[in-house]
């Protein structure tokens with residue numbers, strides 16, 4: 001099995017899961033700055049020219065959510081509840097909520113503060129971050145309310161929904177995301193970081 005990745009939040013979910021489940025895979029970093037994902041051989045695998053991409057025998061799969069589900073099925077892990085339809089619905093609700101509401105609310109802070117610094121893309125655009133703060137307040141309140149009395153987002157245990165929702169929010173302090181007023185959300189994020197594979201997901205460097 002091969003997994004193509006870059007140092008960014010969607011591949012981070014997949015790399016953390018690979019490590020957490022002890023899956024054997026060849027992890028191949030792509031040079032995003034050199035445009036490696038725009039090359040024809042990579043584009044043939046992933047026409048979006050993004051990471052992650054998984055190749056498992058004849059299966060070529062992109063979208064980190066689908067890749068996480070595939071890895072769980074292959075490893076027999078209930079982080080994706082393949083044999084429990086009601087739990088699947090519960091996890092799917094949060095995966096969809098992430099992609100439609102939570103990620104778009106927090107991605108400006110993640111991009112402006114984390115990605116720009118990582119890839120040397122210049123100064124953060126304060127206005128871009130300020131423009132998202134109303135949405136952050138709205139959706140952080142939803143997640144915080146849900147996490148009151150819960151340690152995980154779905155099914156009362158760790159699932160791929162936790163990795164999905166936390167992949168940008170894990171950087172909330174460095175990214176200045178205004179999440180301090182949401183104690184249950186902060187407790188959940190601080191709890192996840194005690195999972196070794198979540199705290200250190202990268203094959204080639206320490207830290208989150």
Ligand SMILES: N[C@@H](CCC(=O)N[C@@H](CS)C(=O)NCC(=O)O)C(=O)O
Pocket residue numbers: 006008009010011032037049050051052062063064065
């Ligand atoms: N929805 C996709 C997102 C893929 C994506 O946007 N990947 C980003 C990194 S988080 C990427 O490859 N960016 C590099 C680029 O756009 O050139 C997934 O979950 O896999």
